[in-house]
Amino acid sequence: MKKIVSSQNSYIKDLIKLQEKSRERKKKGLFLVEGRREISLVLQSDYVIESVLVLDTVLQNNDTLLEELPKSVQLINVSKEVYQKIAYRDSTEGMIAVVKVKEFSLASLQLTHKNPLIMVMEGIEKPGNIGAMLRTADAANVDAVIIANPKTDIYNPNIIRSSVGCVFTNQIAVDTSENVIDFLIANNIHIYSATLQNSNAYYQEDYTQASAIVVGTEATGLTEIWREKASQNINIPMQGAIDSMNVSVACAIVVFEAKRQRKFIK
Structure with a gap:
């Protein structure tokens, strides 16, 4: 499993832009979803998850939601500092998904x-x-x-x-x-x-x-x-x-x- 501990990582910088800017979401065709409940709803829908960033505590607790992720989803272990840089909310369950956008026609x-x-x-x-x-x-x-x-x-x-x-x-x-x-x-x-x-x-x-x-x-x-x-x-x-x-x-x-x-x- 990939691990990222620096908020200066280029991938993390891109995710921060996704969180903050609509034009980046449109350009990349991706958006972020944080929180266990929200990610579980994504899994029940027809959205496609590209990757999931998780804290050590989530991995240590063997969260069952991780077992439900498709094999195509990349799991990335991130440090608390990195997680807090990306997270929109003050308190979530240590899990952020990168999801592909859909067309709303x-x-x-x-x-x-x-x-x-x-x-x-x-x-x-x-x-x-x-x-x-x-x-x-x-x-x-x-x-x-x-x-x-x-x-x-x-x-x-x-x-x-x-x-x-x-x-x-x-x-x-x-x-x-x-x-x-x-x-x-x-x-x-x-x-x-x-x-x-x-x-x-x-x-x-x-x-x-x-x-x-x-x-x-x-x-x-x-x-x-x-x-x-x-x-x-x-x-x-x-x-x-x-x-x-x-x-x-x-x-x-x-x-x-x-x-x-x-x-x-x-």
């Missing part, structure tokens, strides 16, 4: 259910909100998550962290709003756009049919095209002093109303 989505439920987020900037919505999507077992007009790449380490690995448990596609709308209409999926303009209370709508729940940024909301092309605009009635809530919370409310109507059965 609309054409790759497999909508196998008659009446799919899809979550769409347009132009969301904060990685924490994206991660939270991916957790909601997994919890609700939606059929797909589509990110329209993305402001950050899906392999941002904060998205992976805040999603607790749900980047790997959801079907995801990324494209422009125009292309996403065309895709939804072509597949006879009703569009419910969360917006204050010309909208009904969310609980008045029927989500048992093929449905896409669409949310935008907290600052500016959805772009005009989503309001124009919606089957119905929807809102969450506010009962306090403010007129909006966190986008991930709002999204969860509507998605689970859709699941309630479907009685949590596909």
